[in-house]
Amino acid sequence: MSFTVPQELEKEIDERITHYPVSKRSAVLPILHALQHHFGYLSEEAVEWTAAKLELQPIKVLEVVTFYPGFRQEAPGKYHIRVCRTLSCAMAGSYELMEALCEKGEIDRSAVSHHHPIAVGKDGKFSIEFAECLASCGFGPVCMVNDEFHENVTPDKVEDLLSKYE
Amino acid sequence: MPPAATDEKKPTAETPAVPMVNVQIDGQWYQFPKGTRMIEACRQVGKDVPHYCYHPKLTSPGNCRMCLVEMGMPPRLAPGQEPEKDGEGHQPIQWIPRPAIACANTVAENMGIRTDSELTRGCRHGVMELLLINHPLDCPICDQAGECRLQEFSVEHGTGGSRFREQKVKKPKNVDIGPRIRLDDERCIMCSRCVRFTDEIADDPVLGFTERGSHTVLAVHPGHELANNYSLNTVDICPVGALTSNDFRFQMRVWFLKETKSICTDCGRGCNTLIGSREGRVYRQTPRENNDVNSAWMCDHGRLNFHYLDSELRLSAPLVKDEGVHKESTWPKAIQRAATALKAHGGSEIAVVVSSRMTNEELFMAKRLIDTLGAEHVATVPRAGEPDAYLIAADKNPNTQGARLILGLEGDLAAGLDSVRRGVADGRIKAVVTLQEDLLTPEAGFDAQTLDGLEALVVLHLLANPTAQMASVVLPGAGFAEKRGSMINVTGRLQRLNKATEPFGQSLDDWEILRDLIQAIGGGNGIYLIEDVFKQLAAGVEEFEGLTLSKIGDLGVPLIETGETVPLLERERERIAKGQIVG
Numbered sequence A: 001m002s003f004t005v006p007q008e009l010e011k012e013i014d015e016r017i018t019h020y021p022v023s024k025r026s027a028v029l030p031i032l033h034a035l036q037h038h039f040g041y042l043s044e045e046a047v048e049w050t051a052a053k054l055e056l057q058p059i060k061v062l063e064v065v066t067f068y069p070g071f072r073q074e075a076p077g078k079y080h081i082r083v084c085r086t087l088s089c090a091m092a093g094s095y096e097l098m099e100a101l102c103e104k105g106e107i108d109r110s111a112v113s114h115h116h117p118i119a120v121g122k123d124g125k126f127s128i129e130f131a132e133c134l135a136s137c138g139f140g141p142v143c144m145v146n147d148e149f150h151e152n153v154t155p156d157k158v159e160d161l162l163s164k165y166e
Numbered sequence B: 001m002p003p004a005a006t007d008e009k010k011p012t013a014e015t016p017a018v019p020m021v022n023v024q025i026d027g028q029w030y031q032f033p034k035g036t037r038m039i040e041a042c043r044q045v046g047k048d049v050p051h052y053c054y055h056p057k058l059t060s061p062g063n064c065r066m067c068l069v070e071m072g073m074p075p076r077l078a079p080g081q082e083p084e085k086d087g088e089g090h091q092p093i094q095w096i097p098r099p100a101i102a103c104a105n106t107v108a109e110n111m112g113i114r115t116d117s118e119l120t121r122g123c124r125h126g127v128m129e130l131l132l133i134n135h136p137l138d139c140p141i142c143d144q145a146g147e148c149r150l151q152e153f154s155v156e157h158g159t160g161g162s163r164f165r166e167q168k169v170k171k172p173k174n175v176d177i178g179p180r181i182r183l184d185d186e187r188c189i190m191c192s193r194c195v196r197f198t199d200e201i202a203d204d205p206v207l208g209f210t211e212r213g214s215h216t217v218l219a220v221h222p223g224h225e226l227a228n229n230y231s232l233n234t235v236d237i238c239p240v241g242a243l244t245s246n247d248f249r250f251q252m253r254v255w256f257l258k259e260t261k262s263i264c265t266d267c268g269r270g271c272n273t274l275i276g277s278r279e280g281r282v283y284r285q286t287p288r289e290n291n292d293v294n295s296a297w298m299c300d301h302g303r304l305n306f307h308y309l310d311s312e313l314r315l316s317a318p319l320v321k322d323e324g325v326h327k328e329s330t331w332p333k334a335i336q337r338a339a340t341a342l343k344a345h346g347g348s349e350i351a352v353v354v355s356s357r358m359t360n361e362e363l364f365m366a367k368r369l370i371d372t373l374g375a376e377h378v379a380t381v382p383r384a385g386e387p388d389a390y391l392i393a394a395d396k397n398p399n400t401q402g403a404r405l406i407l408g409l410e411g412d413l414a415a416g417l418d419s420v421r422r423g424v425a426d427g428r429i430k431a432v433v434t435l436q437e438d439l440l441t442p443e444a445g446f447d448a449q450t451l452d453g454l455e456a457l458v459v460l461h462l463l464a465n466p467t468a469q470m471a472s473v474v475l476p477g478a479g480f481a482e483k484r485g486s487m488i489n490v491t492g493r494l495q496r497l498n499k500a501t502e503p504f505g506q507s508l509d510d511w512e513i514l515r516d517l518i519q520a521i522g523g524g525n526g527i528y529l530i531e532d533v534f535k536q537l538a539a540g541v542e543e544f545e546g547l548t549l550s551k552i553g554d555l556g557v558p559l560i561e562t563g564e565t566v567p568l569l570e571r572e573r574e575r576i577a578k579g580q581i582v583g
């Protein structure tokens, strides 16, 4: 699969670079966000493309990509679920929530590791990963499906939740 | 006692004088130029501050925190309040409860620094304890052991024990990050010296930290490698054993190495080096700082070009050819044979090809030989190559300047060589002496057929090269690590080589071979020491007047003007002027 950035997106990216007149290296974050938003994740090609755009060595972009857990290096499913596992949610049952989501969403997390945090379900419909605090600590367990936020998601609500996403 | 300002930093008429500030270090008052880094001020008065990430030739990110010291400033005055001063004019110091890094901060008026207080010691304990949490217990198999900052500072500033009971983080080991370097990520302390070297000095920013956090790893981008010709300098500046040299790793424990100050002879730059040797064998070369030549660096090519010193081709005894077959001989016999063969020819029939890879002392003896023989044809083998934008000079011979001065060669060296080649080809030249040059290389340009027509071919060289194979007499000489002597680099600086190992097998120092040969041809000259050769050289060649080998010193002396500059040093000076680096 070849990597092509659509003209419009590139125009938008070029515009964002102009916001950093002192050093365009600073534009690396907004560019990565824009690319991830469009492609769903940041492939090796996306990293190389960004580096070339900013006249950097690709390692300088990879440093940023690997620093932020919000940047994905692997393709997610159609609906990407992020389950908070920070203290409040963990105590409220985020691990049970994770288990229920995997079971009902038919996702196998056995291959997940530090380097490959995302698991994708069989048909590619759902993917899932743990995330750190999603900033709604009073209402754990908390998760996000794409950009939608869900609070108090106890395991019994999982079936309902998933059925909203077709 | 204030530290003496170094020569370059002495204010001159053009550079306005830098104001001095009073600084108290461990209870004593000193003066330093404004802008001096705290760490350098401490070092100058003999109070070394331990550090990992700081390197005077690189920018200072202040990331390792090993250099934390207790710092104080004079009290802040209320409006109108007069400062309170002691008899010597110093204000009291208010010590700040929070430590400061000494590497990136500069001294200020009436600043106090404590390099050995409880706070400072506590900081060092803490930094060491944290660094060792995930550090593997690799020292027994780690090449850095013996010259590792982490080991040294553990002993000096650590607590001796660990309170960590959990699992250490596992990271990649034995990672192939380039043709000459191996990375062990578990040993890396993330000081970023290597990253800054590749970014700032080598202009090849291929290194970076990925997965920052508890899993931080130093990495090259997938599919890229650390392969630039200066890459091995990262191994030198890595304070731990995270980066090791493929060539040197597991070859020798560093504490067994004898270090000899010398210079690289791979090109006309003459980077200053330390030769690490043990029991007659060279194991590595590392750069030695000289701010008029190579800063603190050297190229990989020059650094690694020493293995030929003990290669299989190395000649170990003099050889004499009888009925077409080389036989080992004794030195007196071989010298006698060479002398007889050469004496059979008049000066117009003899050519001497001298190498610009020889030291001044050897060249001086070569000149004597030429004069004794009355040889009318003299040439060197020029080696013009590509310079780079860092250290590598266009001249691949290390001592062209010396050869010109001492042999009295002028003009186009290639033309001189060409005329010898033609003389040999058309039979006018019947005897050739070649000193440390293989004539059957593309640079020298002779061909075997014409050499075959010679009546005498005397070869002084280290290796059994194709020319040596054809020689009537082969005199095994010494390699650069096996001799003391001097050379003049492309900028006209006179520098010294020192002997790290003895000449291989029965080989001799070139100047001794030449002395004996001259003696056998033309009679006595009482030279017994290399120092005496230099003395005669100083008496005979104007430029060397008043010098001795020991006066050259470890850093060399400027001898002649060539107008050449060193690109890497030019950039370094700019960075110093901008305050980006200490230098």
Ligand code: SF4
Residues within 6 Å of the ligand: B187, B188, B189, B190, B191, B192, B193, B194, B195, B218, B234, B237, B238, B239, B240, B242, B243
């Ligand atoms: S590899 Fe060595 S020089 Fe590079 S960051 Fe790690 S410890 Fe520092």
Ligand code: SF4
Residues within 6 Å of the ligand: B264, B265, B266, B267, B268, B269, B270, B271, B294, B298, B299, B300, B301, B302, B303, B391, B392, B393
């Ligand atoms: S630049 Fe020249 S003198 Fe310096 S290390 Fe390389 S080859 Fe040797």
Ligand code: FES
Residues within 6 Å of the ligand: A084, A085, A086, A087, A088, A089, A090, A132, A133, A134, A135, A136, A137, A140, A142
């Ligand atoms: S801990 Fe889960 S939202 Fe903060």
Ligand code: FES
Residues within 6 Å of the ligand: B050, B051, B052, B053, B054, B061, B062, B063, B064, B065, B066, B067, B068, B101, B102, B103, B104
């Ligand atoms: S030497 Fe690393 S912070 Fe100062």
